[in-house]
Structure formats: C-alpha cells, structure tokens
Amino acid sequence: MTPMTHLSEIPAAVKGLSHKRMAVAYGEDAHTLQAVERAVKEGIVDAVVVGAKRTITEIAGECGVDTKLFEVMDVEGEMPSVKAAVKLVRDGSAHMLMKGLAHTDNYMRGILDKETGLLPEGGTLSHVAVFDIPGYPRLLVLSDAAVIPLPTLLQKVAITKYAIRVANSLRVEIPKIAFLSASENVLKFPSSQEAAILTGMAVRKQFGNVLAEGPLSIDLALFPEVSDIKGFKGRVRGDADVLIVPDIDCGNVLYKVIVRFAKAETAAMVTGTTAPCILSSRGDSDDSKFYSIALGALNA
Amino acid sequence: MEIRTFDQLLEEAKKRGRKKLAVAFPEEVSLHAALLAHEAGIAAPVLVGVPDKIRELLVQAGADPDAFEIEEADSPAEACAVAVALARDDKADVILKGGAQTAQMLHAVLDKENGIRVSKVLSECSLYEDTRVRHSLLAVVDGGILVAPTLDEKVEAIRNTVNVYHKLGYENPKVAVLAAVETVTDKMPCTEDAAIITRMWERGQIKGCVVDGPLALDNAISPRAASIKGIGGEVAGVADILIVPDIEAGNLLGKSMTYFAGFTSAHVTIGARKPILVPSRADDGRTKLMSVALGIVAYYQEEL
Numbered sequence: 063m064t065p066m067t068h069l070s071e072i073p074a075a076v077k078g079l080s081h082k083r084m085a086v087a088y089g090e091d092a093h094t095l096q097a098v099e100r101a102v103k104e105g106i107v108d109a110v111v112v113g114a115k116r117t118i119t120e121i122a123g124e125c126g127v128d129t130k131l132f133e134v135m136d137v138e139g140e141m142p143s144v145k146a147a148v149k150l151v152r153d154g155s156a157h158m159l160m161k162g163l164a165h166t167d168n169y170m171r172g173i174l175d176k177e178t179g180l181l182p183e184g185g186t187l188s189h190v191a192v193f194d195i196p197g198y199p200r201l202l203v204l205s206d207a208a209v210i211p212l213p214t215l216l217q218k219v220a221i222t223k224y225a226i227r228v229a230n231s232l233r234v235e236i237p238k239i240a241f242l243s244a245s246e247n248v249l250k251f252p253s254s255q256e257a258a259i260l261t262g263m264a265v266r267k268q269f270g271n272v273l274a275e276g277p278l279s280i281d282l283a284l285f286p287e288v289s290d291i292k293g294f295k296g297r298v299r300g301d302a303d304v305l306i307v308p309d310i311d312c313g314n315v316l317y318k319v320i321v322r323f324a325k326a327e328t329a330a331m332v333t334g335t336t337a338p339c340i341l342s343s344r345g346d347s348d349d350s351k352f353y354s355i356a357l358g359a360l361n362a
Numbered sequence: 363m364e365i366r367t368f369d370q371l372l373e374e375a376k377k378r379g380r381k382k383l384a385v386a387f388p389e390e391v392s393l394h395a396a397l398l399a400h401e402a403g404i405a406a407p408v409l410v411g412v413p414d415k416i417r418e419l420l421v422q423a424g425a426d427p428d429a430f431e432i433e434e435a436d437s438p439a440e441a442c443a444v445a446v447a448l449a450r451d452d453k454a455d456v457i458l459k460g461g462a463q464t465a466q467m468l469h470a471v472l473d474k475e476n477g478i479r480v481s482k483v484l485s486e487c488s489l490y491e492d493t494r495v496r497h498s499l500l501a502v503v504d505g506g507i508l509v510a511p512t513l514d515e516k517v518e519a520i521r522n523t524v525n526v527y528h529k530l531g532y533e534n535p536k537v538a539v540l541a542a543v544e545t546v547t548d549k550m551p552c553t554e555d556a557a558i559i560t561r562m563w564e565r566g567q568i569k570g571c572v573v574d575g576p577l578a579l580d581n582a583i584s585p586r587a588a589s590i591k592g593i594g595g596e597v598a599g600v601a602d603i604l605i606v607p608d609i610e611a612g613n614l615l616g617k618s619m620t621y622f623a624g625f626t627s628a629h630v631t632i633g634a635r636k637p638i639l640v641p642s643r644a645d646d647g648r649t650k651l652m653s654v655a656l657g658i659v660a661y662y663q664e665e666l
Contacts, residue, residue, distance in 0.1 A: 215554075246565060248562045255558050266593075277561070
C-alpha cells in the first residue's frame with residue numbers, strides 16, 4: 063500500500079469503509095451546516111445535527127442547505143445539545159462527533175465528562191493535525207498543537223501512540239517519528255531529554271512498528287539535504303511522517319506557520335477519545351473542515 | 363591486541379617496567395599488595411608513613427626492611443597528602459591506599475590546590491575475569507564510589523572507563539547501560555537515563571565506544587538472551603562494560619561474580635591524574651596484584 067500523499071485521497075479511502083454516522087454538537091450555524099452538507103453529499107458520512115430544529119431549519123434555508131440530507135435532533139440550548147450529541151456517540155448510534163456553534167470549552171466539557179463523556183479510563187485527550195503542504199512529498203502528522211499545554215512524558219507517550227495510529231490510517235505502514243527539540247544533541251533541558259527517552263522506547267519497539275529519532279531539530283526531521291550537510295546518520299533523515307512537539311506553544315506556532323507560510327491544507331481531530339471528535343474553527347477553510355470530517359471518518 | 367585475561371594484563375604491566383607505587387600509610391593489606399606487585403616485577407613501592415612502623419611491618423611480612431623507599435608521614439591524612447603530592451610531581455605512577463580512610467584519600471585527591479583530579483568525577487572500574495563462559499574481562503561501573511550517580515556522573519564514568527579500555531587495547535569497547543529490563547519506563551528512572559545516554563552516544567556526545575541501553579544483565583552479556591528478546595545492535599549479548607544504576611547494583615553484581623562464580627577481580631579508581639587503588643581486606647592476593655597491574659596499564663602513557 064502506498065502512503066497517502068494528499069488529504070484529497072482520504073475521502074476515497076473513507077468510501078471504501080463501512081458508512082460512518084456523525085453527531086454534530088449544536089449545529090446552529092451556516093459554516094457547520096455547509097460542512098455537513100458537503101460531507102454527506104460526497105458520501106463521507108451520515109449526519110445527525112443536534113440543536114433547535116427551528117433555528118437549524120431557518121439557517122439552512124438562509125444558506126441554501128438542504129435539511130433533507132441529514133437528520134435533525136431537536137434539542138434546546140448549547141450545553142444540552144453538546145450533551146445529547148456526545149450521548150449519541152457514547153451509545154454507539156454515531157461513530158464520531160463534530161463541533162458546531164458550541165464554544166470549544168463547552169464542547170470539551172461534554173467530551174471530558176467522567177460519567178457521560180467520551181474519554182476512556184486512562185485516555186489522554188489530545189489533538190492530531192495532518193498537513194498537506196504544496197510541493198512537499200508527504201503528509202505530515204503533528205501532535206499536540208492544541209489540547210495539552212505542557213505534556214508530561216507519559217502524556218507524550220499517549221500522544222505518540224495516537225499520532226502513529228493516524229499515520230497508519232493514512233497508509234503509512236512504518237511511520238517515521240521525529241521527537242522535536244531545538245537541537246539533535248541531547249542537552250540538559252527536559253524536552254531534549256524526554257525526546258531521547260521517547261526515542262529509546264521506540265527503539266525497544268514500545269511503540270510497535272515505527273522508526274523514531276529524537277531529539278531532532280525540525281530541519282533535520284523534514285529536509286534530507288540538511289541531514290546530508292550535517293552528516294546526520296539516524297533512523298529519520300529528513301523524512302519524518304510524524305512530528306511530536308515538546309509543548310503546545312511550539313506545536314501551535316508550528317501549526318500556524320505551516321498553514322500560513324507553507325499554504326498547507328489541514329485536517330485535524332481530537333484523539334484519546336473513544337471516537338474521533340472534530341474540532342474545527344471558523345477560521346478553517348471549507349476544505350479543511352471537509353478533510354477533518356473525512357479524517358475522523360477514516361479513524362472512526 | 364585486546365587484553366582478555368588477567369595473565370595478559372600482568373604481562374602488559376611488566377612491559378612497562380617497574381612503576382612507582384605510592385602506598386599511603388601502609389598496613390598489612392596494602393603492604394601485601396605492594397609486595398606482591400614488587401615480586402611480580404611491576405612495581406617499585408614507595409611506602410608513605412611512620413618509618414619505624416613501616417620497617418616493623420616489612421620485617422613481619424618477611425621482607426627486607428631496607429629494600430624499599432620510605433617517605434615520612436605522621437598520620438594517615440598526611441600520608442594521603444604526601445602520596446598525592448608524589449603522584450602530582452610524577453614521583454609516583456599509582457597510589458595505593460593503606461590504613462587511611464577512603465574519605466581521607468579522596469579528600470587529598472580532590473583537594474582544589476594540591477589535588478590531582480582531572481575528570482569531572484572519580485569513578486571505580488572493577489574488572490572481573492570470566493574464566494567460565496565468555497572467557498573475557500567484564501567491567502562493572504560503579505560498585506564502589508558513585509552511590510546514586512546522576513545522568514552526568516554516569517556519562518563521566520563511562521568516559522573514564524572507556525579511557526581505561528582503550529589502554530587495554532579495545533578500540534571501541536561495548537558499553538551496556540544496565541537496568542532491570544531492556545524497555546524504557548518512567549517507573550524505573552535508570553531506564554530513562556539509559557535511553558538518554560544511548561542517544562548521547564548516537565549523537566557523538568560520547569566517543570570511542572559503542573553504547574546501548576537500557577539492557578537487562580542477561581541481554582547485555584548473553585547473545586542467546588539478546589536474540590530471544592530480539593535486541594539487535596552491537597552491544598547486546600557481547601558487552602565489555604556494564605554501567606549499573608547505582609552502587610547497590612554494582613556491589614551486588616560484583617560480589618556475586620566474586621563469590622558465586624569465583625571470578626578474580628581487579629579494582630581501580632579513575633578520574634585523577636594517576637590511578638588510585640583501594641584494596642579491600644577480603645581481596646585475595648591475585649586481586650591485589652591484578653589491581654596494581656590494572657592501575658599501571660590503565661594509566662600508562664608513553665609521554666606525560
């Protein structure tokens with residue numbers, strides 16, 4: 063199997079799988095309804111949009127979305143809608159969750175609820191993003207750029223496992239993982255040493271069938287010519303599939319730089335949950351929302 | 363040629379001619395070691411202490427009381443300082459601790475003004491001669507000095523020991539950083555240190571050797587155990603140097619080899635300009651002699 067090299071390959075892969083149903087939490091805005099419409103029309107998912115039916119119908123009418131494409135579950139209010147959508151996933155009547163107009167905090171609260179949420183015992187809520195960068199030969203998986211501010215070593219272990227699973231879903235059979243830091247030398251600060259420890263785990267096959275290298279600077283991780291110039295001999299030489307960042311600051315800056323400067327298309331989802339949860343924001347392009355739903359369906 | 367037996371080690375020491383062995387405040391144990399080394403033709407003892415007392419001990423040991431160089435010192439602490447001064451001035455090649463406390467000896471060695479420390483840490487290198495299974499020497503670091511070594515101390519101890527192995531003729535000694543398991547887990551911090559040290563080696567931050575860790579003892583020294591566990595690399599199964607997590611592990615491992623397996627050992631403290639020998643009363647004669655031989659070979663340099 064050849065690894066996917068573009069996000070546009072995901073929808074076709076999803077179509078080969080059993081059909082997935084997506085619950086949309088508080089889908090009372092045009093952006094969300096349009097994204098749902100496209101995903102359904104392109105055959106990626108079925109959807110049930112949770113929110114006030116009257117409002118949803120009204121907004122759908124205004125933006126020309128056909129409400130016959132999806133089911134509407136009539137629930138009043140933001141938090142009750144989030145809870146109802148989460149419950150659909152928890153009960154197994156939906157395979158994945160998508161955020162609508164709900165605030166991220168409320169959405170997360172619904173997911174994290176110990177009694178009624180989607181986080182399994184021992185699960186680590188985190189975030190995985192996939193980048194399709196024009197002119198770059200492979201998709202890049204990045205974690206965690208959005209959820210855990212300062213991950214502990216154990217949280218990084220979990221993050222890495224989720225990211226590997228996503229890479230596998232993109233048909234990368236033996237993902238190459240880069241544990242990023244400022245330098246490839248093992249230095250005295252925590253991110254460098256943790257990267258060394260995580261690499262040690264990978265070498266001992268504690269992450270399964272992967273190749274890993276760290277600490278690694280991002281240029282060594284992504285550009286073979288830099289490895290050549292530096293004479294760097296490692297398991298990853300400019301051909302990383304997965305980037306694990308030291309913390310959210312680094313991850314978030316990297317994410318936004320890749321999107322803005324490298325003009326990347328992205329897909330992203332929340333991981334660590336029992337089912338994929340899509341967390342797109344209004345700032346995301348229509349394609350990005352669509353690919354995020356497709357990525358979720360691929361991993362559902 | 364890689365030295366793989368203590369006989370070879372002794373031969374190698376003999377090639378250097380008699381080296382000056384400063385004995386700090388000799389008592390029976392250290393004097394015995396010094397006399398053995400003298401008889402073997404590898405050492406010229408310089409006995410540092412109270413001259414009358416030393417002559418008395420020599421007579422008791424059946425040696426000629428006038429045949430040895432004696433430097434006067436009134437107390438064990440002073441004897442340590444004198445021995446260190448001799449080493450510093452190249453009037454001694456190896457220091458042998460006698461009836462002084464180990465702490466007194468280290469104090470003299472580490473003294474900022476007059477001491478002879480060169481490495482960031484002093485560490486002990488214990489060699490065990492495996493005459494049964496692998497027919498080779500195996501180093502355990504550190505079962506004697508570094509109590510609960512930090513990451514940095516472990517790295518320095520590796521560098522110290524690798525230097526010794528280069529002198530023993532090993533171009534690229536194989537260093538296993540030991541733990542209870544070969545996997546990395548935050549529940550056992552020494553496995554994390556081992557993973558970090560291995561990456562440092564991969565990055566060229568530790569040179570002149572091959573490092574892998576964490577490794578459990580079995581997969582460090584038994585090719586069969588390593589292959590069953592599927593651990594590749596150049597070290598697993600064939601390690602020369604075992605870096606243990608702490609002094610308890612090193613001590614138990616070393617004494618197990620001595621008492622259960624019956625391996626002869628040799629011990630040297632390294633990281634100073636000259637090797638320091640700290641004999642134990644329980645050491646047998648061969649261990650005492652080989653420790654002197656190890657000190658001589660480990661530190662011999664053509665030009666200083």
